[in-house]
Amino acid sequence: MIILGIESSCDETAAAVLADQHTILSSVVSTQVAVHHKYGGVVPELASRMHIEAIAPVVSEAVEQAGITLDDIEAVAVTRGPGLVGALLVGFSFAKAFAWARNLPWTGVNHLEGHIYSILLSEDPPAFPFAALVASGGHTNIYHVASHDDFELMGQTRDDAAGEAFDKVAKMLGLGYPGGAVVEKLASQGDPTRVKFPRTYLDKDGFDFSFSGLKSAVSRFIHLNKDNLEEMIPHIAAGFQAAVMDVLSFKLIHAAEARGCKSIAMAGGVSANSALAVRVAADASKRGIRLYLPPKDLCGDNAAMIAARGHRLIQEGNLCQLDQDVFSRTRFL
Amino acid sequence: MKQTVITRAGEETRELGEKLGRLIQGGIAISLTGDLGAGKTTFVQGLAKGLGVPDSFYVTSPTYTIINEYPGRVDLCHMDLYRLGSSDELDYIGFDEIVDSDRVIIIEWPGIIEPGQINFDLDIILAIDEQFNRKISFIASGLEAAKVLRNLFV
Numbered sequence A: 001m002i003i004l005g006i007e008s009s010c011d012e013t014a015a016a017v018l019a020d021q022h023t024i025l026s027s028v029v030s031t032q033v034a035v036h037h038k039y040g041g042v043v044p045e046l047a048s049r050m051h052i053e054a055i056a057p058v059v060s061e062a063v064e065q066a067g068i069t070l071d072d073i074e075a076v077a078v079t080r081g082p083g084l085v086g087a088l089l090v091g092f093s094f095a096k097a098f099a100w101a102r103n104l105p106w107t108g109v110n111h112l113e114g115h116i117y118s119i120l121l122s123e124d125p126p127a128f129p130f131a132a133l134v135a136s137g138g139h140t141n142i143y144h145v146a147s148h149d150d151f152e153l154m155g156q157t158r159d160d161a162a163g164e165a166f167d168k169v170a171k172m173l174g175l176g177y178p179g180g181a182v183v184e185k186l187a188s189q190g191d192p193t194r195v196k197f198p199r200t201y202l203d204k205d206g207f208d209f210s211f212s213g214l215k216s217a218v219s220r221f222i223h224l225n226k227d228n229l230e231e232m233i234p235h236i237a238a239g240f241q242a243a244v245m246d247v248l249s250f251k252l253i254h255a256a257e258a259r260g261c262k263s264i265a266m267a268g269g270v271s272a273n274s275a276l277a278v279r280v281a282a283d284a285s286k287r288g289i290r291l292y293l294p295p296k297d298l299c300g301d302n303a304a305m306i307a308a309r310g311h312r313l314i315q316e317g318n319l320c321q322l323d324q325d326v327f328s329r330t331r332f333l
Numbered sequence B: 001m002k003q004t005v006i007t008r009a010g011e012e013t014r015e016l017g018e019k020l021g022r023l024i025q026g027g028i029a030i031s032l033t034g035d036l037g038a039g040k041t042t043f044v045q046g047l048a049k050g051l052g053v054p055d056s057f058y059v060t061s062p063t064y065t066i067i068n069e070y071p072g073r074v075d076l077c078h079m080d081l082y083r084l085g086s087s088d089e090l091d092y093i094g095f096d097e098i099v100d101s102d103r104v105i106i107i108e109w110p111g112i113i114e115p116g117q118i119n120f121d122l123d124i125i126l127a128i129d130e131q132f133n134r135k136i137s138f139i140a141s142g143l144e145a146a147k148v149l150r151n152l153f154v
Helices: A034-039 A044-048 A051-066 A085-102 A111-120 A162-172 A180-187 A212-224 A229-258 A274-285 A304-315 B010-023 B040-050 B088-092 B095-100 B143-152
Strands: A003-007 A014-018 A024-029 A075-081 A106-110 A130-135 A140-147 A150-156 A263-267 A290-292 B002-007 B028-034 B067-070 B076-080 B104-108 B122-128 B134-140
Touching (some): A003 A085, A003 A304, A051 A085, A075 A085, A075 A111, A085 A106, A106 A304, A111 A130, A111 A263, A111 A304, A130 A229, A162 A212, A162 A229, A180 A229, A180 A274, A212 A229, A229 A263, A274 A290, B010 B134, B010 B143, B028 B040, B040 B104, B040 B122, B088 B095, B134 B143
Parallel strands (some): A003 A075, A075 A106, A130 A263, B028 B122
Antiparallel strands (some): A003 A014, A130 A140, B067 B076, B122 B134
16 A cells, blocks of 8 residues: 655654555655755755645655655555644645545554654564653653554653753753754763763653753853863763763663563654664663664654554554544643 | 742742742733743743643643643643744744633743734743842733732732
């Protein structure tokens, strides 16, 4: 079943074509393609949220790159939530109209379940059950994934998301915004033991996260060390990253052990951080647990993962109807 | 009308937010200004509690999501415009519809909003002093907000 996937929950407008649940024919993300040229290519933050301008060219590009025509598409999957309602509506309405006009089955996908499916799109996916961390600028969630359709939300952040903490620390250090990737690069040049920042575990038996205390501690350290800040920046970045890694690694492995899983996985933008992947893989292997990651280009928001999850839902008969709507937030998955 | 108070810990900031939330009886627009790490999310966590948002809803930073909505005695809409480039972008997030709704709307980084797009009833400013205490200022416009503010500091 050739399926078209569409994603527009936050900043990216994305479309992808999958030949089945695992075979990606194309995956197009607006900020990575020439769609920007229309706007001069200089205002990515602005253009990125112009889903309504980007949606048709992005879908066309995905169909073209897949080497198919519109007539070959047999089903449509689209992100239904959580996300920004105004952004979600663009992709959702487009998918709804496209499917209705062509009389195709279509379904709405939970964005976070999509991220979990990005792990299943790797060449060497984990077997069920596994514990998965979905960490990005907007989310830091741990799931127990028992089967293709059984996701238990075990914990989530109570304030800032992990990716957001990276970006905000970059901003405080004068490294621009968003600067999570810059922090990772600088951290590799610093000594992670030079500045010791607090690790917030909350309840050590629980799986919730809190990163706002760490952010405040970095802010305070910067205020108190204004005189030699320049030379301290790599050490601050390294100390901060070490604090985040300690907590993420501990909670993810703890979650796997609490549910008797021998596999863990990470997805979302933060899982592209190679230092984190190396660290978590090392911690896990000491306990006989193996870490799995999505293909690197599917860590951030994309439509291939939405199509993969949608493919499964449609196969199971979980279709959407014309009167269904998007949702901004869910308490539970 | 302006009032200022010092809080010495995150918990005090949260309690102040909660007290404000308990005094609010209907739709109100609030601007929330302060540097990264000043305690804006902490303040809104307290506000949500005072507005009767159930504990099962975690009040998290809206920096990425831009809009976080919560049900309560009065519904709460928490926004962060930090990542928006200009007032044009407000159209893309449906800003006008949000402003028209009868909820508590609290907006972080409101700088890009053009005059006339929203009238804030209450401006709250969080500043960090040399001892890392938080100096929190409240400026009320209009009778309703002034009444809330008077009750906050009785």
